[in-house]
Amino acid sequence: MSKIIIIGGGLAGLAAAYRLSDEHHVIIVEKNDVIGGMALSYHIDEHTDGHVNGHNADYYIEKYYHHFFSSDTELMGLIDELGLAGRLQWIKGTTGYYWSGRAYPMNTPLEILKFPPMSMLDIFRLSMLVLRTKLVRDVRSYDDMTAGEWILKIAGSGVYNNFFQPLLNSKFGSNADRVSAAWLLGRVKIRSDRGAEGERLGYMRGGFHHLIAALADSIREKGGRIITGNGVVEILMEEERVSGVKLEEGTLSCDTVISTVPPVTLASLVEPGIPGFDPGAINYQGTCCALLGMSKPLMTDGTYWLNIKADVPFGALIEHTNFMPASDYAGEHLLYIASYFQDYDDPLYTWSEDEVIGIFLDGLEKLYPDFDRSAILWWELGRDPLTAPVYETGYAERILPYRTGVDGLYLAGMFSEANYPERSMNGSVRAGYDAAEAVVHGV
Ligand SMILES: Cc1cc2nc3c(=O)[nH]c(=O)nc-3n(C[C@H](O)[C@H](O)[C@H](O)COP(=O)(O)OP(=O)(O)OC[C@H]3O[C@@H](n4cnc5c(N)ncnc54)[C@H](O)[C@@H]3O)c2cc1C
Structure with a gap:
């Protein structure tokens, strides 16, 4: 031993x-x-700031948004071994894209066809890119090419500029141009595994x-x-x-x-x-992620995951309670405001929590002018400088x-x-x- x-x-x-x-x-x-x-969770109970005496909240919610995919067999096997399979749920995770002043749903081929910045030809090229990705057996052979080079080569500048580039920028910031095509292919392969009705994502009830x-x-x-x-x-x-x-x-x-x-x-x-x-x-990047507990929802169209192309200090909004029911969380609506940073001197890392929450809420109001700050019951801010390797070429x-x-x-x-x-x-x-x-x- x-x-x-x-x-x-x-x-x-x-x-x-x-x-x-x-x-x-x-x-x-x-x-x-x-x-x-x-993958740690906050414990939200009556002691959390914002809960009035007698409010009955007592639940756990991940500090950072988490779900998994049907290909995650090791994780599912472990959940099963631990006797937790009854908590597994496969839920439709609706996605959207915020562009030029409004959010567009992006779940079905028809919805994607209606996304204004993309021409019919771009949509066709995007579909071809997805099909081509599905045929790739070994993504590792794309490790030496950047994601940008590959998209431009396969689908052209319309698809790159209007679809992928904003996503790469919000995920990798100043490192976006160095990320490998292998990373992108891996993501597209997993995310394109959806039927005509949209993708189902895995979650454990209760977190x-x-x-x-x-x-x-x-x-x-x-x-x-x-x-x-x-x-x-x-x-x-x-x-x-x-x-x-x-x-x-x-x-x-x-x-x-x-x-x-x-x-x-x-x-x-x-x-x-x-x-x-x-x-x-191996370079790492950091995450700055706010979690708001609210008395009412923000994305009333039911969107779970909203990618954003707009001048705001975050790249995605993830409304957890448009994925799992708010009734699992004492009726509270949970919204993640997600951003990544590349340097230790980034304001998202160096500013006080109140300052960061302040610019995040200003950004929310810019996207959703009706957003009502008084609906916020409590908030938490998670910040870690080493949350993910940057999958650069040659990784x-x-x-x-x-x-x-x-x-x-x-x-x-x-x-x-x-x-x-x-x-x-x-x-x-x-x-x-x-x-x-x-x-x-x-x-
Ligand atoms: C914003 C965000 C969203 C994510 N979303 C998803 C998702 O949807 N689906 C998914 O599958 N994965 C997701 N992930 C990834 C997933 O959470 C991680 O890949 C996984 O949890 C990493 O586990 P780990 O044990 O490898 O590393 P870590 O979780 O980083 O564990 C390392 C541990 O070491 C501890 N430590 C550091 N220094 C010391 C020291 N000197 N002494 C002792 N302990 C130390 C740290 O505190 C930490 O607990 C997400 C991650 C982030 C940041």
């Missing part, structure tokens, strides 16, 4: 611990007070909090330990192999470490470094292996093979399993 320390209590760390804790002594160390990482909680319970039942609110500050070595970790408070010894933190964070934990490991090889070469050049040090996370060419909950669960296998077999 080895003693294994897992750095990070997100899905990759939890999945690895879930697999390893049957046979090994496992400790997860999470720097935050709560586990879940990017992914139930998955995180069930994983933690199972790990503890098998004898594993989860330490929260105490980050790892150094991975300790003896005779060139891992011997333990130093925490903000205390030290733990072990034979093996699985790190699930981003590469730049890992580099700061290992002295003098990991042979052959370049922490700068496939930089994917980090599960086993490192340091004896006893393994890696699993958003930077792993399982999360190429897009990170997801499914990818991190698989990365956790793969790292667990690598530890067991020493490969």
Whole structure:
């Protein structure tokens, strides 16, 4: 029985611990007070600001919008194994595109045909692009070409300028021109898997909090330990192999470490470094995402996901309660305002929470002049600088292996093979399993 320390209590760390804790002594160390990482949830109850005494709210909602796809088999298998299959739901996730002063539904071929900036020829070319994508077997072979180059080549400038470019800009900002066609093909493949009626997306009734909680319970039942609110500050070595970790408070010894933190964070934990490991090889970007609890809906046409081309400081609005019923959330309407940032000096990261919420609400009023601020019951602002790798050209070469050049040090996370060419909950669960296998077999 080895003693294994897992750095990070997100899905990759939890999945690895879930697999390893049957046979090994496992400790997860999470720097935050709560586990879940990017998939953690807020607990909204009567103590949340904005709830008047006696208001009966008591529910969980993800800090960042989450759903999954029918191809996410690892995640569904895990949900099933944990006895949570009854919570799985497949729901129509309606999408729209805000352009030139109004929102256009984009769910059916007919609705897409009516999207004004695109000519009939552009729509035809877009359909051809989607069909062509479906025929691509190995998206990795498109890793060296940018998404922009590929769209221009296959579908022309009308499709690029009026459809894809605003989406790429809002998702990747100043990195948009560097993102690979492999990433785009991966996204189009998943998202185009919809019938004439529109796409169905997976969600767990009551939220992914139930998955995180069930994983933690199972790990503890098998004898594993989860330490929260105490980050790892150094991975300790003896005779060139891992011997333990130093925490903000205390030290733990072990034979093996699985790190699930981003590469730049890992580099700061290992002295003098990991042979052959370049922490700068994979760029990450940050997310700034507000969540509003409201007494009435914003998008009254029932849109779940609205992409936006307009001069506002966010790229998408995601109205969760146009996806799951508001009755699951004490009758409250939940709206995410989503934005990504590329630099630590971006105002979305450096400004105070009140300032950011202020510019977000100004932006909402610009898009929806009838928006009523007094409908906001409470808000939360989630900001993290390292929330997703930027899938630039050449990324496939930089994917980090599960086993490192340091004896006893393994890696699993958003930077792993399982999360190429897009990170997801499914990818991190698989990365956790793969790292667990690598530890067991020493490969
Ligand atoms: C805005 C947003 C929307 C998303 N939407 C979806 C979606 O719809 N569908 C989907 O499938 N996926 C989605 N994802 C992706 C998904 O959430 C992630 O891929 C997945 O949760 C990542 O899990 P992970 O364990 O690899 O990494 P993380 O969740 O980042 O876990 C790493 C953990 O390490 C901890 N940590 C960092 N430093 C230290 C330290 N020094 N010591 C100890 N602990 C440390 C962190 O606090 C964190 O908990 C979304 C992500 C974001 C940000």
